[in-house]
Amino acid sequence: MEPATAYGMAGHHGDGERAQRVESSGLIGWVTLHRSARPVDASPGDPHLHAHVNIAHLVHCEDGKWRAPGAGGEDFHQYARLINEVAEARFRAKLIEKYGARFELSAKGAWELVGIDEDVRTALSRRHQQIVTLVGRDATREQQKSAARRTAEAKEDVEAPAPRQDWRTRAATQLGGEDAVDRMLAAALPGPDGSAPPLSAGGGPRMPSPVEIAARMWDVEHGLTASKKTVSRTHVLAAVAAAVPYLLSAEQLVALTDEVLAVDGHVVRLPDSNRHHHVHRQQYTHSAMLVGRCGTIEAEGASFASARDEQRC
Known part of the structure; x- marks a missing residue:
């Protein structure tokens, strides 16, 4: 999250002017680890391992000034689900390797x-x-x-x-x-199987293929576009992280996401977001959102109109 959100904005934004992104020395914060949920009926809470991440609402920018991070904190909400899915996938990897889960x-x-x-x-x-x-x-x-x-x-x-x-x-x-x-x-939790290779060498549970992940991610009733017409790069990254039994690194997630996006028959790339200070400006929709709607898609906005032209409706 830090490379995408640890920046400030300098200058006026609006009235035809655009504030500029200013990089910083990084985020300031701490993590509080909890092992249980809140109490119920005055008895100890149920097992619920989770962490609260507290981030200071300021960054020290490279020009020496302190500013609010991530477009005033807006970006933190954009990355919240992605960070959660990556953390859970990494936690599953640790349980698999250490305890044979x-x-x-x-x-x-x-x-x-x-x-x-x-x-x-x-x-x-x-x-x-x-x-x-x-x-x-x-x-x-x-x-x-x-x-x-x-x-x-x-x-x-x-x-x-x-x-x-x-x-x-x-x-x-x-x-x-x-x-x-x-x-x-x-x-x-039987413990690690000494006869099996580690996850980094191809051991462990079977990883679903990009085709399988794409089918789940773009499912008409439950997938990304079931409730919204346009999704961002962060939405896609989070969906891929949620679809795999484990992750070894952020680099693995990025590479796998690119493979999923390359699967034919699903993704339509839309024009990038006009939020130029964002790292992940890419926007997508599913091809099913365009099929059969050529006569009315103009009302959906410029992004869909552009996608329609590319699809030769």
């Missing part, structure tokens, strides 16, 4: 750790169930976030063993004893 896609498209009993998963997801009870399973992401804020209990400062023992007790209740918990964990 295996992951599979759930019906909802999320990567789940293989070997964890479904009843245990439900029992240790009380916070999620609490929110679903309030707003329903069909609620939007924003409605769920609003419910989470309204019902959040104060965080507790507790020692690590306290929530772990609570989790273990609740899991044992579901499985019929602590021995069963140990067997489940041993099956889910």
